[in-house]
Amino acid sequence: MEKRLQMISLIGFFALCFSTIFSFTLLIPVSIFKINIKYFILIFRLSTFLVCISFISLIFAYVSSDFTNFNVFQNSHSDKPLIYKITGAWGNHEGSILLWICMISLYGFFYSLISKSANEFKILVLKFQSALFIIFALFIILTSNPFLVNSVFVEEGLGLNPILQDPALAIHPPMLYLGYVGFSLVFSLAIASLFRNNLDQDWINEARTWSMISWGFLTAGIALGSYWAYYELGWGGWWFWDPVENISLMPWIAGLALVHSLLMIRGEQAIEKWIVFLAILCFSLSILGTFLVRSGILTSVHSFASDASRGLFILLIFFLTTGFGFLIFLIKTPSKKDDLHLLLINKTSALIINNILMMITVFTILLGTIYPIIIEVLTNKRISVGGPYFNSTVLPILLPGFLLMSIAPVLSWKTNQIKKFRIYVICFLILSLIVSLQSYFTSFNTWGFIGLILGSWIIIASIISIMIRHRFSFTIKYITSINSFIAHIGVGVMIIGVTFSSIYQKEYNFNIEVGDKVSLENEILKFNDMQIIEEKNYQSLKANISIKKKNGNIIYIKPGKNYYPVSKMITTEAGIYHDWFKDIYITLGSENNNIWFIRVLINPLVSFIWLGVIIMVFSSAIAVIKK
Amino acid sequence: MSLRFQRLILIIFTLVIFCSAVLLILFNTQKNIVFFYTPSELIKNDKNLLEKKVRIGGYVKKNSFLQKPLNNYQFKITDNISELLVFYEGILPDLFKEGQGTVVEGVLNNKKIIIASKVYAKHDENYMPASIKKELEKNNQWKKDYK
Numbered sequence: 001m002e003k004r005l006q007m008i009s010l011i012g013f014f015a016l017c018f019s020t021i022f023s024f025t026l027l028i029p030v031s032i033f034k035i036n037i038k039y040f041i042l043i044f045r046l047s048t049f050l051v052c053i054s055f056i057s058l059i060f061a062y063v064s065s066d067f068t069n070f071n072v073f074q075n076s077h078s079d080k081p082l083i084y085k086i087t088g089a090w091g092n093h094e095g096s097i098l099l100w101i102c103m104i105s106l107y108g109f110f111y112s113l114i115s116k117s118a119n120e121f122k123i124l125v126l127k128f129q130s131a132l133f134i135i136f137a138l139f140i141i142l143t144s145n146p147f148l149v150n151s152v153f154v155e156e157g158l159g160l161n162p163i164l165q166d167p168a169l170a171i172h173p174p175m176l177y178l179g180y181v182g183f184s185l186v187f188s189l190a191i192a193s194l195f196r197n198n199l200d201q202d203w204i205n206e207a208r209t210w211s212m213i214s215w216g217f218l219t220a221g222i223a224l225g226s227y228w229a230y231y232e233l234g235w236g237g238w239w240f241w242d243p244v245e246n247i248s249l250m251p252w253i254a255g256l257a258l259v260h261s262l263l264m265i266r267g268e269q270a271i272e273k274w275i276v277f278l279a280i281l282c283f284s285l286s287i288l289g290t291f292l293v294r295s296g297i298l299t300s301v302h303s304f305a306s307d308a309s310r311g312l313f314i315l316l317i318f319f320l321t322t323g324f325g326f327l328i329f330l331i332k333t334p335s336k337k338d339d340l341h342l343l344l345i346n347k348t349s350a351l352i353i354n355n356i357l358m359m360i361t362v363f364t365i366l367l368g369t370i371y372p373i374i375i376e377v378l379t380n381k382r383i384s385v386g387g388p389y390f391n392s393t394v395l396p397i398l399l400p401g402f403l404l405m406s407i408a409p410v411l412s413w414k415t416n417q418i419k420k421f422r423i424y425v426i427c428f429l430i431l432s433l434i435v436s437l438q439s440y441f442t443s444f445n446t447w448g449f450i451g452l453i454l455g456s457w458i459i460i461a462s463i464i465s466i467m468i469r470h471r472f473s474f475t476i477k478y479i480t481s482i483n484s485f486i487a488h489i490g491v492g493v494m495i496i497g498v499t500f501s502s503i504y505q506k507e508y509n510f511n512i513e514v515g516d517k518v519s520l521e522n523e524i525l526k527f528n529d530m531q532i533i534e535e536k537n538y539q540s541l542k543a544n545i546s547i548k549k550k551n552g553n554i555i556y557i558k559p560g561k562n563y564y565p566v567s568k569m570i571t572t573e574a575g576i577y578h579d580w581f582k583d584i585y586i587t588l589g590s591e592n593n594n595i596w597f598i599r600v601l602i603n604p605l606v607s608f609i610w611l612g613v614i615i616m617v618f619s620s621a622i623a624v625i626k627k
Numbered sequence: 628m629s630l631r632f633q634r635l636i637l638i639i640f641t642l643v644i645f646c647s648a649v650l651l652i653l654f655n656t657q658k659n660i661v662f663f664y665t666p667s668e669l670i671k672n673d674k675n676l677l678e679k680k681v682r683i684g685g686y687v688k689k690n691s692f693l694q695k696p697l698n699n700y701q702f703k704i705t706d707n708i709s710e711l712l713v714f715y716e717g718i719l720p721d722l723f724k725e726g727q728g729t730v731v732e733g734v735l736n737n738k739k740i741i742i743a744s745k746v747y748a749k750h751d752e753n754y755m756p757a758s759i760k761k762e763l764e765k766n767n768q769w770k771k772d773y774k
Contacts, residue, residue, distance in 0.1 A: 384662075570722075
């Protein structure tokens with residue numbers, strides 16, 4: 001038995017090594033060693049196959065609780081439910097980096113399947129992709145090998161952090177990585193196009209598809225993480241401007257700028273340079289993010305085991321790829337002399353302003369995130385930059401962008417005119433009037449006012465444009481033609497959700513005994529009883545709380561605490577009641593003489609945030625299919 | 628409007644946005660940052676930090692934790708050299724324990740008492756911010772060898 005289990009780790013490790021070696025052979029210049037395109041792609045796919053084998057054997061080691069593997073021993077436990085055994089494979093540093101390179105290779109694989117480019121170009125792209133693969137594979141082999149053999153014999157593992165044993169968090173890392181790593185392919189495409197001096201439509205079309213895919217996955221990944229933070233951490237918020245969140249936001253915004261610029265190229269020829277720059281930037285920001293998280297330089301609530309040598313290695317990778325990318329960019333950019341067709345307000349200028357705003361936002365977030373490091377190096381003082389900084393810098397910068405967004409899709413490429421301009425003006429005036437009245441009669445709040453008016457204006461303007469410009473029909477073609485409006489409606493919905501849930505959140509704190517009743521604003525809350533439930537790998541203490549709504553309906557919410565004996569940890573499980581208009585969010589505090597402390601948050605319109613994200617991801621999927 | 632004039636307006640618009648962004652950043656880096664100390668650093672510090680928001684990183688001192696009525700807590704945060712008394716009202720994080728690392732954000736009431744508005748404990752039970760860890764290591768107070 002033992003021998004067989006150790007074999008799995010051995011197979012995994014050798015598959016990884018051979019996959020790396022195969023990738024090396026791909027880098028040999030064609031002039032020295034002539035290989036046919038057929039064999040070239042075959043070798044590439046073989047390497048992909050091997051790295052997948054390697055990852056599967058790691059998963060297998062986790063599923064079979066093979067504690068002769070050191071990584072499994074540190075992060076798993078035989079009591080865990082099967083799904084968390086599988087997801088445990090990427091719940092740690094080593095496994096997640098293995099997943100990362102697996103994806104680099106898979107992106108190359110699918111590119112080789114789908115791409116219709118000329119063979120030379122295809123080979124070049126795959127070469128850059130293999131080069132990236134090799135760099136990260138070496139990082140695994142040299143500093144974070146998941147297949148190390150445990151030096152002592154153990155019966156049981158140390159267990160996965162209970163807070164990570166959660167369905168949303170199980171698929172959050174793969175989604176996020178599909179996003180980050182997708183930009184590696186866009187990076188390879190951009191560099192390859194510079195090398196071949198063919199900044200033409202061909203690679204632009206491919207880049208459009210792949211950056212859209214990556215951006216969609218990144219959006220979904222970030223949203224899942226945020227949703228997890230919302231219900232698992234028990235703080236009642238869903239975004240904390242934690243460094244880890246910030247660094248995922250930077251490639252996301254840069255990717256957004258990239259996706260928009262790629263659309264722009266339909267009308268203009270002169271911004272390929274800018275697109276190449278963005279493509280390089282997106283992947284650089286992804287690596288920078290990984291470096292900052294993994295090296296432990298930043299203080300964050302995500303603590304991955306940090307190790308100086310790893311941080312140094314990733315920093316090296318970062319400088320290598322970014323430096324290489326921007327160097328090639330400087331040397332090889334073509335100097336086409338096409339002027340941009342700028343007018344006061346046409347699509348090109350709107351997109352350029354949007355890009356500038358996004359770049360400034362990225363810069364602001366980057367600065368806020370690494371500011372503590374800079375200050376510490378310079379003055380040896382430690383500071384922390386938190387939510388207030390980001391809220392009061394990032395939001396004002398984004399405002400003009402949101403305003404622009406509401407009308408941007410209806411602007412024309414070559415003229416200053418907007419079709420049926422008057423309808424927009426009238427609708428905007430009516431809307432402002434309604435919102436002003438609304439905020440006059442309820443409690444006025446500047447940010448609430450701005451957010452509500454912007455969000456609903458984006459939605460209304462998009463709907464007007466859809467109605468004016470496109471005849472309704474039940475076809476895919478119709479949906480693809482209004483896709484940009486759909487995406488923007490998603491943003492509008494999300495803005496409304498964000499505004500309401502953060503500004504009009506209500507908090508109630510009270511002490512309560514079993515059997516007691518408390519009346520909130522519209523509801524009556526009753527604390528029925530306490531239960532203890534035994535689950536497979538934890539004990540759960542649940543408060544049974546019923547809430548009688550204004551209309552007489554009774555809903556049950558069960559906040560509680562879970563105790564995980566393996567890691568001796570307690571986690572708070574918030575009890576959440578969702579409906580379309582508000583979430584009732586209850587966390588259980590501590591107990592004293594049978595009196596419990598309970599915190600109730602009424603979060604209005606939280607569901608709009610997730611709805612907005614779903615619309616955005618849907619629209620990016622449509623944009624990919626459109627091709 | 629001539630094409631040139633329109634372009635000029637665009638450029639000016641961009642510059643205005645850019646400058647206001649820079650101003651915003653400068654203003655906010657002055658205002659919205661919180662300084663981070665270990666207890667001994669805070670006590671040694673000459674600057675007048677009373678009534679200012681600070682963050683303190685250290686350990687929860689053994690046998691110092693007291694629960695006053697329900698959600699009112701009092702404990703000492705220490706780096707094994709100096710210690711501060713912390714008062715906190717609210718829900719403590721799950722991983723908060725005596726002897727474990729924690730970060731407290733709050734306002735200094737007097738030189739040795741802090742009224743906390745937030746108490747953090749990290750997801751990981753071995754949590755300690757890297758910078759605080761370095762300071763502790765320097766004073767040989769960093770005992771645990773974390774892998």
